């Protein structure tokens with residue numbers, strides 16, 4: 001599992017985030033962006049954050065270290081803001097911690113050159129059906145001269161249908177993905193090369209290792225997968241099925257952007 005860190009202090013809300021993430025301090029003296037399990041979207045978005053974040057890391061992208069933040073609702077007693085108090089009270093146990101990158105700034109249209117980074121990001125978003133990397137909401141940070149990917153809670157949305165019973169992996173495998181709104185569309189010149197490289201790094205075994213990083217308490221039982229292990233296996237089946245197809249990968253995205 002990702003490492004567990006206890007929250008020692010709630011510092012401030014991160015007002016930009018739609019889900020009211022907050023900055024917290026941990027007992028390892030680290031500073032984290034905390035995504036709360038009690039926020040409206042529920043624990044599945046935290047699963048997506050870990051799975052897609054760790055996929056990003058595996059394929060050579062930079063993304064902040066992820067931890068499980070153990071929150072004692074006692075912390076809420078020191079919080080004046082009622083909305084924040086409610087969120088803390090609704091989030092006892094493990095929440096997602098994203099290592100805070102101090103002084104990072106948002107993507108402004110300039111990319112560091114010559115690394116194929118844009119193609120890798122586009123590949124990741126196509127593979128995981130992530131719709132949250134648009135100009136309006138790039139979810140890319142610049143930090144120490146490098147591009148970092150963040151905020152993957154909107155990916156893997158097939159799992160939001162699971163409360164009605166585990167769905168068919170073949171549907172996700174065959175689901176197209178539109179690159180039209182993607183912020184890096186016109187920079188992704190090496191997609192076939194990225195595709196070849198990345199496919200050499202991922203397989204069922206890699207997916208199994210990634211799912212092992214997800215805390216049990218975020219893997220809520222659904223019909224057809226009643227235990228955390230069964231949930232993990234379902235995610236692995238879905239990812240493996242999608243890796244077995246390639247129609248989700250845009251053809252000539254840079255050309256499409258120029259049109």
Ligand SMILES: Nc1ncnc2c1ncn2[C@@H]1O[C@H](COP(=O)(O)OP(=O)(O)OP(=O)(O)O)[C@@H](O)[C@H]1O
Pocket residue numbers: 014016017018019020021033064098099100101102104106137139141150151153
């Ligand atoms: N690890 C980090 N280090 C520094 N800044 C961060 C980090 N994570 C997030 N931020 C900042 O906070 C903003 C909101 O974070 P994030 O996008 O992860 O939250 P969200 O609630 O999913 O937001 P939204 O739904 O609005 O995209 C980011 O756009 C970025 O400016």
Ligand SMILES: [Mg+2]
Pocket residue numbers: 017137139151
């Ligand atoms: Mg965001």
